[in-house]
Amino acid sequence: MTVKGQSVQQFLQNSDKVNASLSQLIITVTTACKEIADLVERSSILGVEGLANSINVQGEDQKQLDVMSNDVMVEHLSAIGLLDAMVSEEIEDVIDIPSSYSKGEYLICFDPLDGSSNIDINLSVGTIFSILHAPKNNHKTSVDDFLKTGEEQICAGFCVYGPSTMLILTIGAGVFGFTLDKESSEFVLTHPDMSIPENTAEFAINMSNQRYWEPPVQRYIAECIAGIDGSREKNFNMRWNASMVAEVYRILVRGGIFMYPIDKKIAQQGGKLRLLYEANPMSFIIEQAGGVSSSGKQRIMAIKPDSIHQRVPVILGSKNEVDRLVSYHQ
Numbered sequence: 344m345t346v347k348g349q350s351v352q353q354f355l356q357n358s359d360k361v362n363a364s365l366s367q368l369i370i371t372v373t374t375a376c377k378e379i380a381d382l383v384e385r386s387s388i389l390g391v392e393g394l395a396n397s398i399n400v401q402g403e404d405q406k407q408l409d410v411m412s413n414d415v416m417v418e419h420l421s422a423i424g425l426l427d428a429m430v431s432e433e434i435e436d437v438i439d440i441p442s443s444y445s446k447g448e449y450l451i452c453f454d455p456l457d458g459s460s461n462i463d464i465n466l467s468v469g470t471i472f473s474i475l476h477a478p479k480n481n482h483k484t485s486v487d488d489f490l491k492t493g494e495e496q497i498c499a500g501f502c503v504y505g506p507s508t509m510l511i512l513t514i515g516a517g518v519f520g521f522t523l524d525k526e527s528s529e530f531v532l533t534h535p536d537m538s539i540p541e542n543t544a545e546f547a548i549n550m551s552n553q554r555y556w557e558p559p560v561q562r563y564i565a566e567c568i569a570g571i572d573g574s575r576e577k578n579f580n581m582r583w584n585a586s587m588v589a590e591v592y593r594i595l596v597r598g599g600i601f602m603y604p605i606d607k608k609i610a611q612q613g614g615k616l617r618l619l620y621e622a623n624p625m626s627f628i629i630e631q632a633g634g635v636s637s638s639g640k641q642r643i644m645a646i647k648p649d650s651i652h653q654r655v656p657v658i659l660g661s662k663n664e665v666d667r668l669v670s671y672h673q
């Protein structure tokens with residue numbers, strides 16, 4: 344039953360796709376996200392909008408809120424006895440569960456704060472997560488446990504901290520959007536069965552990288568910009584939030600195509616976005632909503648990762664536009 348207005352807890356209880364432990368794990372993630380939402384909302388009052396003066400494993404400057412959001416996730420998730428281990432965009436190695444807590448049957452990958460270049464300008468940021476089964480039997484947790492294709496995800500979701508705090512969730516049977524009701528402090532179902540229109544006239548790409556793009560993306564964007572006067576005979580509009588959670592949310596609501604392709608500047612590192620923390624969970628959500636997600640060369644969820652911080656080119660959104668750009672790669 345997908346009745347609007349029900350809490351995420353009721354939604355999970357009514358679902359035959361989740362058992363009590365997975366449900367509790369998802370609820371714990373939402374509890375951590377509510378805490379991160381508060382930190383984001385109050386960041387300038389708390390004086391934590393700025394840089395942490397540290398560099399993460401990705402070689403990027405960490406914001407204070409990147410570090411704080413990571414700590415909130417790790418703290419909540421360590422204590423519930425449901426996880427075997429976790430990996431985070433902000434932490435180099437696998438995060439073990441401290442021996443004072445018991446271990447469980449799941450693995451989680453997360454980007455504690457996505458779009459964090461937007462913090463000090465008061466635009467949307469978010470948290471992205473992906474849940475997998477841990478290998479069975481008494482085994483020693485290792486990096487290899489996390490190197491599974493996106494097809495093996497059992498749940499993926501993200502929160503957007505925007506004008507409303509929203510939770511978008513898939514447990515492999517459609518995509519559901521919940522809005523945080525600050526009066527009850529509950530995420531309530533407001534967007535059941537989200538579905539992405541197959542056609543769109545809206546594209547999202549960081550145009551400042553244009554001179555570094557490969558020919559397929561050059562051609563696709565040139566055709567969009569030529570609009571009604573070009574071969575597409577149709578005008579396009581452009582959006583770029585520099586925040587994947589905001590872009591994917593927009594695409595879930597009204598369609599669109601989002602691209603962070605490979606380009607000459609980032610060729611060495613394989614792309615910009617991270618497979619485990621960003622591309623896989625978002626691809627699961629996009630596919631569950633009827634969209635398509637590709638690296639240009641293959642379906643993102645079919646990529647077998649080599650390392651936990653692996654990056655990939657990403658093209659996702661409305662089916663007909665993504666299919667077109669993928670066909671330009673062939």
Ligand code: AHG
Pocket residue numbers: 403432454456457458459460549585586587588603615
């Ligand atoms: P993060 O803040 O976790 O590092 O991720 C930022 C990502 C993604 O949200 C966004 O689409 C992209 O990086 C923005 O990149 P540019 O700053 O190159 O536009």
Ligand code: MN
Pocket residue numbers: 454456457458587621
């Ligand atoms: Mn991110």
Ligand code: MN
Pocket residue numbers: 409432454455456457458459
């Ligand atoms: Mn991040």
